[in-house]
Structures are given as structure tokens and as C-alpha cells.
Amino acid sequence: MLRINCPCCGPRDHDEFRYGGDASVVRPTQEDLSSEAWYRYVFIRNNPAGLHREYWQHALGCRHWLIVERNTRNHIIHSVDFAKEVGA
Numbered sequence: 001m002l003r004i005n006c007p008c009c010g011p012r013d014h015d016e017f018r019y020g021g022d023a024s025v026v027r028p029t030q031e032d033l034s035s036e037a038w039y040r041y042v043f044i045r046n047n048p049a050g051l052h053r054e055y056w057q058h059a060l061g062c063r064h065w066l067i068v069e070r071n072t073r074n075h076i077i078h079s080v081d082f083a084k085e086v087g088a
């Protein structure tokens with residue numbers, strides 16, 4: 001079981017959180033609104049073996065959106081930040 005150290009509430013089991021997807025995906029800009037850019041944005045994801053930035057919401061707690069940097073090989077969490085402070 002993952003323990004996520006919410007910056008607002010402290011360490012909590014991951015059951016209190018909702019996974020929100022890959023935090024490294026960048027929305028297409030106004031200059032590139034092609035269907036190919038949107039296809040990549042919506043459907044194409046990396047599957048890294050190592051550090052991965054992910055959105056998580058503390059749904060059963062403070063309800064803040066967080067960016068969690070987690071190692072996918074061993075599930076060790078390296079950092080947790082509020083998404084709004086990172087600019088996501």
C-alpha cells in the first residue's frame with residue numbers, strides 16, 4: 001500500500017486519494033491545434049520504469065490536487081507538492 005504524505009493533512013493511505021493521470025503531459029498550444037497534437041495529448045503516454053510525475057487528488061481529505069513523483073519500479077515516493085504551486 002502506498003502512503004502519500006499530503007502537504008496539507010500529513011501521511012495517508014492511498015485509498016484516500018484518486019489517481020488523476022500523468023502530470024508530464026502538456027496540453028497543445030494555440031499555435032498547434034492539429035488533430036495530431038490532440039491525439040498525442042489525449043492518447044499517447046509514456047510508460048517509464050523509474051521516476052514518474054502523477055496527479056493525485058486527496059478526495060477523502062482536503063481535496064487538494066497534488067503532483068506526486070513516484071518511482072514505478074519500487075513505488076517509493078520522492079516528492080509531493082500542491083499542483084497549483086507547481087503551475088500544473
Ligand SMILES: [Zn+2]
Pocket residue numbers: 006007008009010058061062063064
Ligand atoms: Zn490532504
